[in-house]
Amino acid sequence: MIEIKGVHKRFNPGSVNEVYALRGLDLSVADGEFVTIIGTNGSGKSTLLNAVAGEFQPDEGTIAIAGRDVTVAREFQRAALVARVFQNPFLGTVPGMSVAENLHLASLRGGAAWPRLGLTRRRREDYRDRVRALEMGLEDRLENTIGTLSGGQRQALTLLMAVMNAPLVLLLDEHTAALDPKSAAQVIKLTRQFVEDRGLTTLMVTHSMRQALDLGTRTIMMHRGQVIEDISLAQKRRLTPEDLLERFAELRRGEQLTDDMLDQLRRAYV
Amino acid sequence: MELWVGAIVLGLLYAFMTTGVYITFRVYNFPDITVDGSFTSGAAVAAALIVAGVNPLTGLLASLAAGAFAGAATALIHTRFKINGLLSGILVMTGLYSVNLHLMGRSNIPLLQHATLFTSLDAANPGLPGPVWSALALVAVMAAFWLLMSSLLRTDLGMVMRATGENPRMASANGVNVDRITILGLALSNGLVGVSGGLVAMYQGFADVTMGVGTIVVGLASVIIGQSALRVRSLGGQVLSAVVGSVIFRLMIALALYLGLNPIDLKLLTAAFVLLTLVLSQRVGKRQGKPFALAGPARSRWAWGLAVALAALAGWWALGQGPAPAPGPEAGRAKPLVGLIQLTDNALLDITRDSFAQQMRALGHVDGVNIRLDLQNAHGDLPTVNLILDKFIKDGASLVVAVSTGAAQAALKKVNDRPLVFATVANPFIINAGKSDTEHLPNVTGVYGWTPMDKTMALVRQIFPGPLRVGAVWDPSQANAVFNVENLKQAMAACPDLSFRGSTVAGSGEVYQAVQSLVGQGVDVLVLPTDNIVYSAFDAVVAAARPRKTPIVISDVERLADGALLALGYDYTSSGRQAARLADRILKGENPRDIPFERYESLTVGLNLDVARELGVAIPPEVMAQATLVHPAPQAAPGPAQEPAARAAAAATGRGKRLAIFLFADHPVVLDSLRGVQDELSESGALEELGLEVVVKSAQGEMALGQAIAQDLVRQRFDYIITLSTIALQLSSQFNETIPQVFGTVTDPYLTGVARSPTDHQPNLTGVATFQPVEAVIKNAREVFPRAKRIGMAWNPGELSSEACTMLARKVAPAYGFELVEANVTSTAEIMEAVQSLLIKDVDLFFLSGDSTMLSAFDTVAKMLHKARVPLLSNSCADIERGAFLSVGPDYYNVGRRTAAMALRVMRGEPTQGMPIESYVPETLCLSRALAAQYGVTLPDSVVGRAAKAGEGR
Numbered sequence A: 001m002i003e004i005k006g007v008h009k010r011f012n013p014g015s016v017n018e019v020y021a022l023r024g025l026d027l028s029v030a031d032g033e034f035v036t037i038i039g040t041n042g043s044g045k046s047t048l049l050n051a052v053a054g055e056f057q058p059d060e061g062t063i064a065i066a067g068r069d070v071t072v073a074r075e076f077q078r079a080a081l082v083a084r085v086f087q088n089p090f091l092g093t094v095p096g097m098s099v100a101e102n103l104h105l106a107s108l109r110g111g112a113a114w115p116r117l118g119l120t121r122r123r124r125e126d127y128r129d130r131v132r133a134l135e136m137g138l139e140d141r142l143e144n145t146i147g148t149l150s151g152g153q154r155q156a157l158t159l160l161m162a163v164m165n166a167p168l169v170l171l172l173d174e175h176t177a178a179l180d181p182k183s184a185a186q187v188i189k190l191t192r193q194f195v196e197d198r199g200l201t202t203l204m205v206t207h208s209m210r211q212a213l214d215l216g217t218r219t220i221m222m223h224r225g226q227v228i229e230d231i232s233l234a235q236k237r238r239l240t241p242e243d244l245l246e247r248f249a250e251l252r253r254g255e256q257l258t259d260d261m262l263d264q265l266r267r268a269y270v
Numbered sequence B: 001m002e003l004w005v006g007a008i009v010l011g012l013l014y015a016f017m018t019t020g021v022y023i024t025f026r027v028y029n030f031p032d033i034t035v036d037g038s039f040t041s042g043a044a045v046a047a048a049l050i051v052a053g054v055n056p057l058t059g060l061l062a063s064l065a066a067g068a069f070a071g072a073a074t075a076l077i078h079t080r081f082k083i084n085g086l087l088s089g090i091l092v093m094t095g096l097y098s099v100n101l102h103l104m105g106r107s108n109i110p111l112l113q114h115a116t117l118f119t120s121l122d123a124a125n126p127g128l129p130g131p132v133w134s135a136l137a138l139v140a141v142m143a144a145f146w147l148l149m150s151s152l153l154r155t156d157l158g159m160v161m162r163a164t165g166e167n168p169r170m171a172s173a174n175g176v177n178v179d180r181i182t183i184l185g186l187a188l189s190n191g192l193v194g195v196s197g198g199l200v201a202m203y204q205g206f207a208d209v210t211m212g213v214g215t216i217v218v219g220l221a222s223v224i225i226g227q228s229a230l231r232v233r234s235l236g237g238q239v240l241s242a243v244v245g246s247v248i249f250r251l252m253i254a255l256a257l258y259l260g261l262n263p264i265d266l267k268l269l270t271a272a273f274v275l276l277t278l279v280l281s282q283r284v285g286k287r288q289g290k291p292f293a294l295a296g297p298a299r300s301r302w303a304w305g306l307a308v309a310l311a312a313l314a315g316w317w318a319l320g321q322g323p324a325p326a327p328g329p330e331a332g333r334a335k336p337l338v339g340l341i342q343l344t345d346n347a348l349l350d351i352t353r354d355s356f357a358q359q360m361r362a363l364g365h366v367d368g369v370n371i372r373l374d375l376q377n378a379h380g381d382l383p384t385v386n387l388i389l390d391k392f393i394k395d396g397a398s399l400v401v402a403v404s405t406g407a408a409q410a411a412l413k414k415v416n417d418r419p420l421v422f423a424t425v426a427n428p429f430i431i432n433a434g435k436s437d438t439e440h441l442p443n444v445t446g447v448y449g450w451t452p453m454d455k456t457m458a459l460v461r462q463i464f465p466g467p468l469r470v471g472a473v474w475d476p477s478q479a480n481a482v483f484n485v486e487n488l489k490q491a492m493a494a495c496p497d498l499s500f501r502g503s504t505v506a507g508s509g510e511v512y513q514a515v516q517s518l519v520g521q522g523v524d525v526l527v528l529p530t531d532n533i534v535y536s537a538f539d540a541v542v543a544a545a546r547p548r549k550t551p552i553v554i555s556d557v558e559r560l561a562d563g564a565l566l567a568l569g570y571d572y573t574s575s576g577r578q579a580a581r582l583a584d585r586i587l588k589g590e591n592p593r594d595i596p597f598e599r600y601e602s603l604t605v606g607l608n609l610d611v612a613r614e615l616g617v618a619i620p621p622e623v624m625a626q627a628t629l630v631h632p633a634p635q636a637a638p639g640p641a642q643e644p645a646a647r648a649a650a651a652a653t654g655r656g657k658r659l660a661i662f663l664f665a666d667h668p669v670v671l672d673s674l675r676g677v678q679d680e681l682s683e684s685g686a687l688e689e690l691g692l693e694v695v696v697k698s699a700q701g702e703m704a705l706g707q708a709i710a711q712d713l714v715r716q717r718f719d720y721i722i723t724l725s726t727i728a729l730q731l732s733s734q735f736n737e738t739i740p741q742v743f744g745t746v747t748d749p750y751l752t753g754v755a756r757s758p759t760d761h762q763p764n765l766t767g768v769a770t771f772q773p774v775e776a777v778i779k780n781a782r783e784v785f786p787r788a789k790r791i792g793m794a795w796n797p798g799e800l801s802s803e804a805c806t807m808l809a810r811k812v813a814p815a816y817g818f819e820l821v822e823a824n825v826t827s828t829a830e831i832m833e834a835v836q837s838l839l840i841k842d843v844d845l846f847f848l849s850g851d852s853t854m855l856s857a858f859d860t861v862a863k864m865l866h867k868a869r870v871p872l873l874s875n876s877c878a879d880i881e882r883g884a885f886l887s888v889g890p891d892y893y894n895v896g897r898r899t900a901a902m903a904l905r906v907m908r909g910e911p912t913q914g915m916p917i918e919s920y921v922p923e924t925l926c927l928s929r930a931l932a933a934q935y936g937v938t939l940p941d942s943v944v945g946r947a948a949k950a951g952e953g954r
């Protein structure tokens, strides 16, 4: 479903702020796979998701979704295939518009927006049913603006909006990180439910080792813009969060010596 | 009335623009400056097409397209090249200036001679006053527009637009092509701005390349004001507040004007007002915890209260700053205070007030010099009357003047320790001011008089002999009305074949029904005794009487033109004048106890022949012979407006005349000319002879202000208007169709569309055309510089008069063997470059004609040329002292005198229609000997002989 081959990305190339975020990343995700992604801070997880979503074009390499090369397609052109939920609950919805209007916007994904009154009473009823399934009591607040909702409610709605038009790929970037534990649990529950019901190909970034192991069919670990560990479902069953943490600790220890020295050498000689 | 309705009309026309600004500013969060350019583009396209004979509606659609095109350009620059939105707008706005000039082909397209949407609108007028009809029609259009816009924002497309504005990242992730939607939004917004520009051009009668300047500020201010005033969050409410904000904004300007605010302070007040609304809305938001929460009724009341308080404050301040500056406390003590109070905005009372003030001046009591005159109006609110009286007493008034029975009644109660003079009171005895003319309250005197109903009925009998049912309507709570009705009944009692039908009302709202019931009872004639309430609803009386063609007889001569057949009443001017004479005696030390009450001196009999014809009433010659005032005035040009009647009324009643001198900017040339006008007026003795009051109004170079002043002149029914400068003429001629107007300091009146030839001009205006003596300059230059080949000329294509000069120079220069080399400037910032570029092209001479952009940097230009030893030619002798070599100029002081002389002919009764436009160019040739010596030029004797002045120069 997703084929990423040799993708490189440098931000602010040539300036003092240059960041080499993706360094020849390869990743192949099969249809229906649910991949959880872990990695150190700044290892390029979000950048990977942004690359798939089309927020920028990679400097090198190709990205294909469902067999179509989308390397140069812009974000809105991929929106019919790819849906996403951001870490920031404020980003996924329009705060000044009502719940129903936001859902309606999501329903327009992949189609054209004409000047017609598309948000009909029947549509509203449909949205009400969908919102009811979130079990957050939002079915009575369809006309309230998003700005009046809590972060958890917003994130659940964003998730609902993301899966509304049956995308092929779902991208979740630490979408529960900004939530309180109770809301986070509810959103995770919904995530699992949506992904399993629809068999969506999913990439989910998380900082919770437990989540990474509990959820999904595969886990990858990223470091310095590359995938350094690819853990299959069978392996996942055997691993504990402690094992993963140990792996991180190892990385950090190693990093101090080798990477710093490597960097210095690179600067001096390359 | 016209002022306010006019302001509403303007507000509605500009509302398309403010809605556009709302879309970019609020929906898209995009600071779009393009508006200043696209507004003009809309106007330019519409005007150019209309002149080309295209249907105005098509023209307006083209305005929409032009605006949309401009907006799309800004959005494209912003999205494609990732250039900051503000900067993109500035770029497009700047570029549009040239585009607009190309579209128009010149800087100003007059539309006076062409049919516009407003011509069609007027044609469909069912008989309402013009501005009211326009306002009503526009309200209907605006309602439809509002519905369209608020539904549009609710559609799928609208939602996508709103999402793009509020959260572009989310929109993009949801498959919205953010760039394209931004382009669409800016195109829509500027399209609306273009429509607004097109409509304003049609309304004001011309498109001008500078008319868009400052539009964005007005738009933003309107949106902010509207939102704070309405405080509704629904989409419909938001769009509505943009519309309402636009209207409030125009009303604010009208208010400032109405208050006589110094126009210079208008901008400052606008800024302060917007700032305060912003701060207040924040405060209110914070107090409630949520900055943009839905406004409860309580809160909006709170906000309104503050706004009103603010407006009151501004008003108070403005009054203080107005034409009658409040003297300091020390100065004030020496000058006695005369407080005048009137009850309502009744036209009669206004006349009394104005004639009082004028007569006081004539008697040597000049406000701010030796007395303080405080003119107050309670606007029909009795509690306010008492407030005002309290204020007079608190301020230590030496004399109180009460105009109208209601005010006099309240004053009699409050004022007992100082003199009180009443005026325009029907019967002072029924309000217990005294028992007879000589036996009265010791501190009170005044002028009074009631309409002799017996004389009225005698005239009615002459017109309608035979048995007659007479109907009357009055408000029994009005003491003087009851008194007048009694008089009427007594006058009728003498004739047995007259029968009386009465109907009483409790407020002006019931007048229509009351008259309807009388008409239904089959009365033959309505005789309305003086009653302020009924008279204030006189339009309703006319409307109710129309179906059965029932004639109306009133006692208010001023309302004759509004649909009455016969008016018999006192002259309220004499009431004011007589009251002023009484006040004069009291101020000079006489005791009011010893001054008897006076009755009005003169009576006016007015006939409306239009109404007579309409009703099929034949006016017997003996009645005709008694008439002192006939409407429509016999000599006046036939026209639908009421002004001729008002004018005729003024003429017949001998009220002092008022002349307005309207200038567009305080430019030195215009001020020269103004001095000429003033000198001519005062030296001719006309001021005293005609009892002329002169008011000077300057628009300070501000187009919107100019429009408002032009409307205001018509509203105030000035008797004559003099306009100085081309734009003042254009603005004034658009709104003034009836007041005799004389223009001066105009280079080419034929370019403005008010005239086609000296004799073929708008009937109510004539004036003096002063072409710059361009040819004379070039001719003399040829004699002085026989070997010179090239004349350089820099000019601003945005100036209508400058354009005229340049075109003339282009024509004349080759005839004298010169080649004209031109450079354009659009602002003072470009002048040095332009002059430099011409110097590089080796010009032998430099000609600076009537271009005000160039003139504003005259010294700089002169210095540059002096350094390059290039002689400077100009069109004003004053320039010789500042470094010109040779000048042939019209002497604008004398142009002003000539203009005033023409105006005097008009004031002495000559109709403007028959007066051809005069071409008057008082040419004066001036030379600089100093420069001639420096440059080694020998001045030919022939030229020196012609020169009025061969100055030393620099």
Ligand SMILES: Nc1ncnc2c1ncn2[C@@H]1O[C@H](COP(=O)(O)OP(=O)(O)OP(=O)(O)O)[C@@H](O)[C@H]1O
Binding pocket: A011, A012, A019, A020, A021, A039, A040, A041, A042, A043, A044, A045, A046, A047, A048
């Ligand atoms: N748009 C951008 N411009 C410049 N630098 C960027 C941009 N996006 C990401 N980076 C840099 O690229 C590197 C990788 O960032 P990324 O957000 O992908 O890390 P991450 O793995 O998601 O980290 P975290 O766990 O903190 O979310 C970081 O150093 C970041 O600062």
Ligand SMILES: [Mg+2]
Binding pocket: A045, A046, A047, A173
């Ligand atoms: Mg991240």
